[in-house]
Amino acid sequence: xxxxxxxxxxxxxxxxxxxxxxxxxxxxxxxxxxxxxxxxxxxxxxxxxxxxxxxxxxxxxxxxxxxxxxxxxxxxxxxxxxxxxxxxxxxxxxxxxxxxxxxxxxxxxxxxxxxxxxxxxxxxxxxxxxxxxxxxxxxxxxxxxxxxxxxxxxxxxxxxxxxxxxxxxxxxxxxxxxxxxxxxxxxxxxxxxxxxxxxxxxxxxxxxxxxxxxxxxxxxxxxxxxxxxxxxxxxxxxxxxxxxxxxxxxxxxxxxxxxxxxxxxxxxxxxxxxxxxxxxxxxxxxxxxxxxxxxxxxxxxxxxxxxxxxxxxxxxxxxxxxxxxxxxxxxxxxxxxxxxxxxxxxxxxxxxxxxxxxxxxxxxxxxxxxxxxxxxxxxxxxxxxxxxxxxxxxxxxxxxxxxxxxxxxxxxxxxxxxxxxxxxxxxxxxxxxxxxxxx
Ligand code: GDP
Ligand code: IMO
Ligand code: MG
Numbered sequence: 001x002x003x004x005x006x007x008x009x010x011x012x013x014x015x016x017x018x019x020x021x022x023x024x025x026x027x028x029x030x031x032x033x034x035x036x037x038x039x040x041x042x043x044x045x046x047x048x049x050x051x052x053x054x055x056x057x058x059x060x061x062x063x064x065x066x067x068x069x070x071x072x073x074x075x076x077x078x079x080x081x082x083x084x085x086x087x088x089x090x091x092x093x094x095x096x097x098x099x100x101x102x103x104x105x106x107x108x109x110x111x112x113x114x115x116x117x118x119x120x121x122x123x124x125x126x127x128x129x130x131x132x133x134x135x136x137x138x139x140x141x142x143x144x145x146x147x148x149x150x151x152x153x154x155x156x157x158x159x160x161x162x163x164x165x166x167x168x169x170x171x172x173x174x175x176x177x178x179x180x181x182x183x184x185x186x187x188x189x190x191x192x193x194x195x196x197x198x199x200x201x202x203x204x205x206x207x208x209x210x211x212x213x214x215x216x217x218x219x220x221x222x223x224x225x226x227x228x229x230x231x232x233x234x235x236x237x238x239x240x241x242x243x244x245x246x247x248x249x250x251x252x253x254x255x256x257x258x259x260x261x262x263x264x265x266x267x268x269x270x271x272x273x274x275x276x277x278x279x280x281x282x283x284x285x286x287x288x289x290x291x292x293x294x295x296x297x298x299x300x301x302x303x304x305x306x307x308x309x310x311x312x313x314x315x316x317x318x319x320x321x322x323x324x325x326x327x328x329x330x331x332x333x334x335x336x337x338x339x340x341x342x343x344x345x346x347x348x349x350x351x352x353x354x355x356x357x358x359x360x361x362x363x364x365x366x367x368x369x370x371x372x373x374x375x376x377x378x379x380x381x382x383x384x385x386x387x388x389x390x391x392x393x394x395x396x397x398x399x400x401x402x403x404x405x406x407x408x409x410x411x412x413x414x415x416x417x418x419x420x421x422x423x424x425x426x427x428x429x430x431x432x433x434x435x436x437x438x439x
Contacts, residue, residue: 035293066245199247231270
């Protein structure tokens with residue numbers, strides 16, 4: 001399950017729904033930049049790293065090797081869940097996952113400040129610098145954290161190296177290596193019982209025919225390789241990232257489910273063709289409560305963009321989509337959908353990967369009538385106003401992908417299951433059979 005836009009599509013809610021039939025839920029990339037809100041029995045839970053599958057007592061959760069782990073925030077999350085009576089015994093963390101250190105957070109924040117007008121608008125959680133160290137081969141992994149003597153040696157060298165950057169490049173005070181060592185040794189004691197070989201655990205589950213849900217954080221357009229570079233995150237949220245980020249072969253993945261909002265949001269900097277800098281944008285933000293779960297920043301809001309939707313179908317090989325937050329559009333008289341772009345007078349239907357071109361794209365809209373009545377209580381397609389049904393059909397046909405789930409509110413039951421997203425027909429099959437797109 002992946003995000004088909006710029007993150008915050010409502011993946012937390014959909015993961016929670018799909019976790020009901022999963023034996024294992026696995027995060028494969030990203031770190032505590034993610035913020036997933038789940039509403040269960042009126043209670044709101046905010047998770048950054050632990051998959052929302054943890055709410056089901058029999059579901060195992062794995063934080064995979066492609067993630068980056070901030071132990072301090074992870075431990076806070078474990079404490080929060082335990083304090084609510086939710087067991088975290090079933091949580092496993094890959095020993096190969098990289099660890100976010102205090103210098104990563106400081107460098108993330110200082111480098112953003114230094115970039116000025118060129119800033120990315122990161123979450124300031126040290127994500128980019130942690131992945132940079134992984135690529136540079138100076139990173140600390142969970143397995144390094146589990147070796148107290150090795151960790152001391154490694155951190156004395158690394159903290160001094162990073163201090164040179166903090167002091168000389170950014171004019172910041174240095175970190176005390178012994179304090180960092182002591183703090184991370186404490187973290188390692190707490191996390192040790194959860195640390196495992198992730199690929200082995202998942203392969204074993206595959207052989208025992210368990211159901212495994214791979215949960216992407218962020219979204220397709222924030223992907224390091226396929227998103228709106230450089231305004232992206234430093235990992236691979238796309239479906240292919242699930243293989244690399246867990247050590248599972250591509251033949252073991254049966255199905256790919258995308259999650260998209262019925263409109264679009266983006267947090268941080270970067271081009272966003274359908275952005276609404278007017279009262280309509282404010283209305284979407286207010287009705288959708290579009291404020292970041294991780295940083296509290298106001299999310300930029302705009303109309304649904306089917307060009308990026310089609311791109312997400314292609315890049316991820318989506319079998320079906322979950323459309324969330326349809327209820328947010330309930331009051332509108334008209335709804336616009338971006339069906340193509342116009343760039344320097346040229347009509348284009350495909351997402352341009354060149355960010356400079358993308359920044360010059362203007363949306364070409366089709367206008368659909370709104371339904372101007374509440375959909376919050378709809379529980380089947382039959383309950384939906386005709387205009388809402390037409391809107392969904394229009395999206396499905398534009399993106400050539402079936403809509404399997406429609407979400408009409410944050411609660412678990414505010415959902416229409418159009419078709420079984422796990423056992424329903426695969427997209428390729430559906431097309432060869434000439435079936436309709438929505439149901
Ligand atoms: P994620 O990062 O993709 O998991 O999404 P976030 O949790 O950051 O943001 C989605 C927000 O929308 C959360 O506050 C959810 O509780 C809420 N939400 C999810 N689905 C719906 C829906 O269908 N309607 C409404 N109104 N809110 C929803
Ligand atoms: P979830 O999982 C939305 C954005 C940041 C910034 C860019 C890079 O909740 O959908 P980073 O801190 O990752 O280096 O920031 O990516 N970003 C997100 N936007 N949802 C997220 O996660 C995000 N995680 C990172 O705002 O633009
Ligand atoms: Mg989020």
